[in-house]
Amino acid sequence: MTRVPVLPTTVVGSYPVPEWMERLKTDYFRGRMSRAQLLDVHEMAIKAALHDQRQAGIDIVSDGELRRDNDIDYFLARIPGVEIKDTAKDFYFDYYEASLSEPLPEAEGTPLQLADDYAFTAAHTAAPVKFSFTGPFSLAHRVTEDVYRSRGDLVLAIARVLNREARALAARGAELLQIDEPFLAGYPEAVDLAVEAINIVTAEVPVTWALHVCYGNRYARPLWQGHYDFLFPAVLEARVDQLVLEFARKGYQDLPVLRKSGWDRDIGLGVIDVKSGEIETPDLVADRIRRALDLVPASRLIINPDCGLRNLPGSVARAKLSAMSEGAALVRGELSLPTETDLSADAESDAKENSHAVHR
Template sequence: MSRNPENREQFRPENHPSDHFLLTTVVGSYPKPKWLNRAGELAEDEESKFDADDLHEAHDDACRLITEEHERAGLDTVVDGEMRREEMVEFFAHRIDGYEFHGPVKVWGHNYFDKPSVVDAVEYDEPWLVDEFEFTAAAAERPVKVPITGPYTLANWAFNEHYDTEEDLAYALADLVNEEVEKLVEAGARYVQIDEPALATTPDDHAIVGECLERIVAGIDEEVRIGLHVCYGDYSRIYPEINDYPIDEFDVELCNGDYEQIETFADGQFAPDLALGVVDAHTAEVEPVEDIKENILQGLKVVPPEKLTVSPDCGLKLLPRDIAYGKMENMVEAARQVEAELDAGDISVESVRAPADD
C-alpha cells in the first residue's frame, strides 16, 4: 500500500521541460576516487603522518565531488555515493551497540566479509547518518536521498548470539531504524531508501520484512518518501505480498536479467510506485540512450509514468568511475527523451501495456 502517492511530486525540478516527469535517481553506492582509497590506506598506516582528521577532510572532499557529479549528470535526487561507507552491514554494525566483530568470514570463492555478531541487546546511541545527510544536503543543489541498510539484512547478515530468534533481532533493529529515520526527517530528509538485499535470498520471510517496515514508518510523516530496494532474486516469491508493505516505492534489479521478470508485476495490481533499474550495474559498458529508452518502456508495462522512477539496477561502486558517470548521464537523457515523447503522444502507455499478441 502506498503511503502517499503525491509525495513524489516534491522532487520535480523547477522549470522541468515536460509535463510528464520520470523521477531519476541512483540506488546509493558509487565508485570512490582512487585518491580516497589511498587516503584510507595512509590513515591506517602507523608510520604515516596522515591521521583521522586528514581522512575526515578527504571524505568531505569526496562527498562534495560525487554529489556534484550526480548533479552534473542531471539526476533529480542525489546521494554522496556513500563515500564514508564501506560494506553496507559493517558501517551500521560499528554504530549500533550490541554488535561485535571477530574477523572476516569466507562467504564465496576467495571473497571475505567482516561478518559481525550480535552479542547483546541492540541499542541506539548516536545518530548514524544525520551528519552525513546534513553535509551532503548543504553541498547539493538538488534533493538528497538517504539509503539505509534495512533491519532484516542487518539481522540476517550477522551472527545472532543474543536474541531467541532472528525475527526478534530484526524487530529490535527496525525500532532503531525508526529512531534514525525520525532524526533524519528532523534534519530535513524527505527521501529515505531501505535496502533489504537479504529478502531476495530468504523470500519466505516477507512477512517479517513487512512488520519491520511498519515499525520503521511508525510516526513518520507521509510527505517523506519511503523506498524499498531489493536487488536480484525471484521476485515472484514476494509478490503480491509487497503490495501490503507501507512503502511509496519498490526498487528492483531487472536490467541485468533482460526484464524476464517484468511480467511478475504486470498484472494491473502493482500498488507502490516502481523504481526500475534501466542500466546494468554489473557491466562495465555504457548503454546507448536508445537502449535505455527501451528499458524505461518496460516499466510502463507495470505503472503509468507518474508512478515510475528510473535508476541503475543497483549500486555502481564496483564500476570504473567514468563508466558509472556515463551510465547516469545516458540514463537521465533517456528519461528526458521519453518524457518529451509521452508529452507529444509519440509513446502510448496503452500500447506499451498491450500483450505482444494483441
C-alpha cells in the same frame, strides 16, 4: 514536497570509490591515517560525487554512500551492544566480524548519526537528495548471536534502532529515504519478517519511502538468481511508496508480475546494468523505459540504475548516468503529460494514468 520532472532520474545509492580513496581508507584501517584525515577525504569525495551526478543530469542525487566501507559495517559498528573485537582490516571493503553477547539495549537517541550525514549532503547541493541505509533484515544476517529466541527478534530490534534514525532524518529535512535489503533475495522464505521489520522502520516517519531489493552486488557479481514474484503478496503490506528493482541485467519479464500482483505504487526502474562495463546508449535506455510504460504509467516510474555504482570505474559510471539521463529525456519528450511531478505519488491519479501517449 520537492518537484521533479516526470520520469525523474536518480541513483540507487553508492558511487565509485576511486583507487586513491580505496588506498587511503585501507590505510586508516591499518592505523596509518587519522580519523580526522579520513573525514576530510569522505567530505571531498561526497562533494565530487554530487558534482558528477548533477553534470550527468541526475534529478535526485545521493551522497554516494562514500562514508561507508561496505553496505553493513558503517551501521553495525555504531549500534550500541554490537561487539566488534577486531576493527583492523586488510582491505577497507572487508566485513567486520560482528557479534552480540546480550540483547541490544532499547536506548533512545540516534547513535548512527545518519541525520548529520544527510545534512552535510543537503548543504552541498540544490538538488533533491535520496538518503539510503541498509535495512534490518540484511544487517541482522551479519551478526553472530545466540541471545535472541530467533533471528527474527534481532531483525525487529535493529528495525527499532533504524526507526529512531529515520525520525531524526525527517526532522532534519529529509524527504526521500530508501531502505536497502540486499540479502533478502537470498532468503525468500523470510519476506514476511522483512516486511514486518520495514514497517517498524517507516512507522510515523512522514517522508517518501523507497525499498530497494536486488540480487546482490558485491564485487559486481550477483549473489543469487530468481524473480521478484517472491516479494508478493507480502510486500503489498509494506508501508513504502516505491519499489526500486533491478531489470537491466535480468530483463523485464518481472514487470508483468508486479502488475498482476497488485503493486499500484511507484517503481524504481533499473535501466542501467551496473555489473557490466559496457555503456548503454541513450536509445537503449529510452527503449527500456518505453517497454515499462506499456505496463506502468509514467507518473509511477523513477529511472535508476539496477543497483549501486560502487564497483564501476568512475568514467564508466559517469557515462552510464549521462546515457540514462539522455534516454529519460528522449521519452519525456514523447509524453503528453505535465512536465513535473511531486517526489511522492498520488495513487488515485496514477490509476487513471494508463493513457501515457508515447509516440513511437
